[in-house]
Amino acid sequence: MTAILQTVFDALSLGSLYALGALGIALIFGVMRLVNFAHGDVIAFSIFALLWPSTDVVAAVVAGNLPWFLLIPFVLAMGAGLSVLAEIVVFRRFRNASPATMMIASFALGFVIRYFLLMLFSSRPKSISLLPALSQPVEVLGARIPLLQLITILTTIAILFGLTAFLKRSRFGLEMRAAAENFTMARVLGVRANRVIMGAFALSGALAAAIALILGSQTGTADIQMGTNVMLMAFIATVIGGLGSLPGAVIAGFLLGAASVAMQVSLSIDARPFRDAFVYGAVILVLIFRPQGLLAGRGTKERV
Amino acid sequence: MKNWSKLTTALVVAAVTGAPAWAADDDRIVVGFATAESGFMQAYDKPAQDAAMIRIGEINAAGGLLGKQIEVVNADTKTDRAEGAKAGLSVIDAGADLVVVSCDYDFGSPAALTAESSGLVSFFLCAESIKAGIQGVGPHSFSASVLAAVQGATMAQWSYEKKEARSYYRLLDTWTEYNKGICDGFDWMLPQLADATLVGEDTFKNEDASIAAQITRIKSLPEEPDAIMLCTMMPGAVSAIKQIRAAGINSMILNGSAVDGSYWLSAVPDLSNFYVPVQGSIYGDDPNGDVTAFNAKYVEATGGDPSTQYVYPGYVLIDVWAKAVERAGTTDADAVVAELEKMVDEPTLFGPRTFNSEIHHQNKARYLIVETNAGTPAVVDEWTISEPIPVDALMK
DSSP states (O other): OHHHHHHHHHHHHHHHHHHHHHHHHHHHHHHHOOOOTTHHHHHHHHHHTTEEOOOSSSOEESGGGSOHHHHHHHHHHHHHHHHHHHHHHTGGGGTTSOHHHHHHHHHHHHHHHHHHHHHHHOSSOEEOOOSGGGSSEEEETTEEEEHHHHHHHHHHHHHHHHHHHHHHHSHHHHHHHHHHHOHHHHHHTTOOHHHHHHHHHHHHHHHHHHHHHHHHHHHOEEOTTTTHHHHHHHHHHHHHHOTTOHHHHHHHHHHHHHHHHHHHHHSOTTTGGGHHHHHHHHHHHHHHHOTTOSSOOGGGSOOO | OHHHHHHHHHHHHHHHHOSOTGGGOTTOEEEEEEEOSSSTTHHHHHHHHHHHHHHHHHHHHTTOBTTBOEEEEEEEOTTOHHHHHHHHHHHHHTTOSEEEEOSSHHHHHHHHHHHHHTTOEEEESSOOSTIIIIITTOTTEEESSBOHHHHHHHHHHHHHHHSOOOEEEEEEETTOHHHHHHHHHHHHHGGGSTTOEEEEEEEEOTTOSOOHHHHHHHHTSSSOOSEEEEEOOTTHHHHHHHHHHHTTOOSEEEOOGGGOSSTTGGGSTTOOSEEEEESSOSSSOOSSHHHHHHHHHHHHHHSSOOOSGGGHHHHHHHHHHHHHHHHHTSOOHHHHHHHHHTOSSBOOTTSOBOOOSSOSSBSSOEEEEEEEETTEEEEEEEEEOSSOOOHHHHOO
């Protein structure tokens, strides 16, 4: 019984990571039809912002030594800041470009961020003790799970509720939802496009930073490629969730996490190295039966 | 102008004989480094190359090799396989007698193959796959390090004999051949240890954001295993170790050399019961005082302490190659290879080295065992596996 409970926690915590990532990608896709492949590099940047630039093997931790109540807002601000900067410097110039052009631009931006980090910090992964108090086991209903896992799940749920309330209740959220559904119409009706898009980028960047915090404290490592894997899974989650649908992205993120953990638990030892192949196989199956995704965003439907 | 006329002559000679011009020039002894000076591999090649330069400096200060000063030429592989082949050609064109290539087999092999096709000796800075040598490049290729499998076998036998470990858990990161090599060596050794049992095994991927499911599997065992053989490397290693300890698993963790170094220990504060095999100690407590003296030289040359034991193979490679050249009385590749293949337990600063016509790598080696206790690593023992790992066990 405790083993099952433990596995459920494993699935939820991995799913939380993917859900947060998917949400960050879906938010931006919603307002400007941009699949932001630089999202993973924003994750890496947020962690490296805690270190002083140096190519030494030992990380020179500066901001990383802040107490948690300053550290967390600092990292979130870094992610949001970089994301907004990317919007102002790069994506604003592509507003009227085709989604394919924007996607390529996001790839390019991702490379620029990654090589910028490579230049400042070298390719060696840096070790960092982030929120070390979370690296201890706690007892929950008989299962001994790392405290961080519990916090990850709770934080994700809190973020989801907070974001839902923000989108449903606040004027800004209303504008954002309107823009996601029909950007031109929303603009005609007086929604300030730049503000909405910048808001979406800031939120998405802060979500990337939240992932960075979780990944950083879980792995103790800052690596210039650390965001790539989560970004890929998050992107897949936004596709099976239905591009443009925020609840779809979240549900699909959790499903992907659960599928990955379920495969790891159930596959035989010889098949386990190919776990991701099975997960992607399941993704293909979902897309065959629901090509529009689990919950298709209304804004993405073909307009007649 | 003098150089130009020399170059012209050389080019004419090359055109007439079809031989690499400068390699035939007996006035110079040239070591060519076709290694990464930029990109991902730079962080791994540079330290070993610095150590190689220290040995070259020592030889030159002592009067050179065959009475000549060793010259050095460099070409940047830019951490790119295609550029690697070009860098190999470039140092060969500059007259290299020995081509030193990137630490990793995949990144080093293009330059090594270029050297092989020119009939020159090549050395991988620190590759630990059997392919880095005769099996993957050709009869003139060597690696200065020790096979990954020896690391796994060493940790299995040492923990069994000295720590009385009996139940083992095997956790493999399927990312690289290096990782599989460690576990292959462990798999080869384990059946030879009476009443040692494998109580479970699992795999993960280096980039996995979480290995919670793998940890749950360990925790569902009726008893915590005595030792976990962790076959992985950076950066996933830190993540795996951190998550294993955060889940409250206190088993002994055995690793390969790739996790040596104290630079990452801040990520897992107060880590204990953690063991790594190393060729020499960077912690200032090597039983051989000359290693500590070398560390001081390294600090002088580079401005920083060696960060891992992967500095040392660079020193070893120049050392054994120069000895072979001295014995052969020439830099001619075949003569040097013949001398290298005669080496049996050749003493070096970092343990004895053996090469033969079957394998240009170490399938048995002395390792120091470093224990990390309460966050502080220190040498606690040394171990040499009882017999060399047979080549067919390495080739599977």
